[in-house]
Amino acid sequence: QVQLRQWGAGLSKPSETLSLTCAVYGGSFSVYYWTWIRQPPGKGLEWIGEINHSGSTKYNPSLKSRVTISVDTSKNQFSLKLSSVTAADAAVYYCARAHGSGEIPRVNYYGMDVWGQGTTVTVSS
């Protein structure tokens, strides 16, 4: 059974860079899109961006200038870096696996079917 386990610093100072990593256990790493989503306290879900095994990325334009998603296929891991954080970036950050192939909208699409446990990130000096 595929599992996503994520970790990273739970506290960031304003203007610093938030860094999270998600590891994929079980299943293939190369046929999916690996996604980051966040949820501010008491609010809804926001799609941050995604990456595939070859390193092709798509980002939310609202965060694009500050976001970098990268992949390490040797470790079956992908990572999120968000620079110049402010209090507005405080949230629970989730990694997730998305099915599909090709360009968006994807064929063989099955939604985001596996999620990490979430990491709470606080932004405070």
Added chain:
Amino acid sequence: DIVMTQSPLSLPVTPGEPASISCRSSRSLLHSNGYNYLDWYLQKPGQSPQVLFFLGSVRASGVPDRFSGSGSGTDFTLKITRVEAEDVGVYYCMQALQTPFTFGQGTKLEIK
């Protein structure tokens, strides 16, 4: 960005009674390939979201058949025929037609 609007935002339901959640998108989610790129997710209290439906009406593995997803274009509905206590949580619709993928505000289902 495609704006997703859910209603109601709060849904108190008596166990055994039906429930329905509406999701509307600011543009059609029906692609020329015939599929509607609309997902439904449930976030149970204290848990990560889980997929219920993708492509509008395709039930994800393990989802009870008391749940159904329907709709096309800009109007979609999630229905539960008989609500059970384990169904409490926040339901989100999400469009996967174009990036950035966007979610509805969420509908909180609670048991009366």
